[in-house]
Amino acid sequence: MPLVVVGSVALDTVHTPTETRENVLGGSASYFAYAASYFTPVRLVSAVGDDWPAEFTELFRSRNIDTAGLRVVPGAKTFRWTGKYLPNMNDRQTLDVQLNVFNQFDPVLPEEFTRCQFLFLANGPPAIQLRVLEQCPGARLTVADTMDLYINHARDDLAALLKRIDGLVLNDSEAKLLTGDENLVRAGHAVREMGPRFVVIKKGEHGAMFFSKHETYVLPAYPTPNVVDPTGAGDSFGGGMMGYLAEQGDFEPKTLKEAMAYGTLAASFTVEDFSLDRLKQIEREDLDRRMQEYRRMLSF
């Protein structure tokens, strides 16, 4: 089943303790779409400026990502993010953000996209996420991501969003911030009680947790010795997870857990190089091969 993702596409400058890359392809929707494309056709909704390299659009198309919803806004500039990783490669500082074209991002989905059954609302203002949701009345599975900025400054909109979506994906510090509870097991269920049927808490190098009314579980990250750039790991997680769900066409507990595992593995490849460079080298078979190792790792 096709999967629609609405979110940011960006040009990133990334400093790691050993290297710097400037103006590489980034943005939550880029990582999400690329990771999801191993599983299902993806329809990308985003906006860029006229500084956007056409080769990046070509890269999306080469992986069956429909860019009909990627608007190039004349006279505008593409969203830019600059960040620096601490030596532990898990914590980072944002050095600069230029929202640019995202200052006015309020997408109108192509008509064909509005009939989607699987919809992912990547990180963005909850009011915008809600307006996208309203354009897709027939969606069977709607999942959103959020961040500290909106938890702190758009709490009412976020609360309204949470009552309307099936799933929320957020990271550990955001879950603590949203609930005021430092225990992630309690925090996950507290977020779930705000509306969504399921909640996923991403813990970076420590894996991800899943919460539904009847289930609580943790899956560890795949232990890769080769962490080059963690940017986009969480978005790749979302893409692998939602891509697999859309491919399977259901969201039963068993499918959701497999989807969590595929999200984990998509993220494990992403961190092995800058930008989408590692994902560009792999095929679905590589994900499946790593899945076999991952299952073996967790069985005893």
Next chain:
Amino acid sequence: MPLVVVGSVALDTVHTPTETRENVLGGSASYFAYAASYFTPVRLVSAVGDDWPAEFTELFRSRNIDTAGLRVVPGAKTFRWTGKYLPNMNDRQTLDVQLNVFNQFDPVLPEEFTRCQFLFLANGPPAIQLRVLEQCPGARLTVADTMDLYINHARDDLAALLKRIDGLVLNDSEAKLLTGDENLVRAGHAVREMGPRFVVIKKGEHGAMFFSKHETYVLPAYPTPNVVDPTGAGDSFGGGMMGYLAEQGDFEPKTLKEAMAYGTLAASFTVEDFSLDRLKQIEREDLDRRMQEYRRMLSF
């Protein structure tokens, strides 16, 4: 098979964000021995002062822990530790340490103990750990724990110890300190290359990692909503792990992974109350029941 543990027994004062407990039973060997006692007979080697409450010795004996090696030193005081947990319940500050009787701890094992096949050297000066090792020439499986103090100030002794033991258990920050590598997968193998056949890195609420020449894996912590006091979680992990290995009488890869899981679950009970209070309430069946849930959680 009987399991010998050599390490500290202490009186702890613990401050959590919501509660304080004074002079409760603590110490690495206490937690270790109690957790291991669900699986195998345990022989405890430690020292206390004449302020030691006899009821704590009785508590050990009630669980088939042989206290013939628990020396009460006249005129000495028991080791005391005071610590305070930060709101995240994973990080802590040590407020006060009084080594007391451990200033002169250089144990001579009861003759029967020296014939042990399974030996655990809980946290202590590596020179002392080495001297204990030499008293047990027939041990088939020797595993040690260590800490930042000895990594920083007894590096040569620690290096000598690492060449003599089968396994090392340490926490994530200690593994990074010992190897200078922030990536735990690489750090784990780097420690292994210093001598031990296997290395276990404990990550607190994020689980534990295992490294041998042919295996690298991570098991997540059991997600408990009820973290009251994390003191002793790592030592309980070691006790559950070594207790299961001694019970099984082997240390094949399959047994080691099951042992990692039992260690994880022993720790998950320990954190649910202060001191040994939660462990005191459970039986082996409770560990086995939680093991079933844990296996289910990790299978998909």
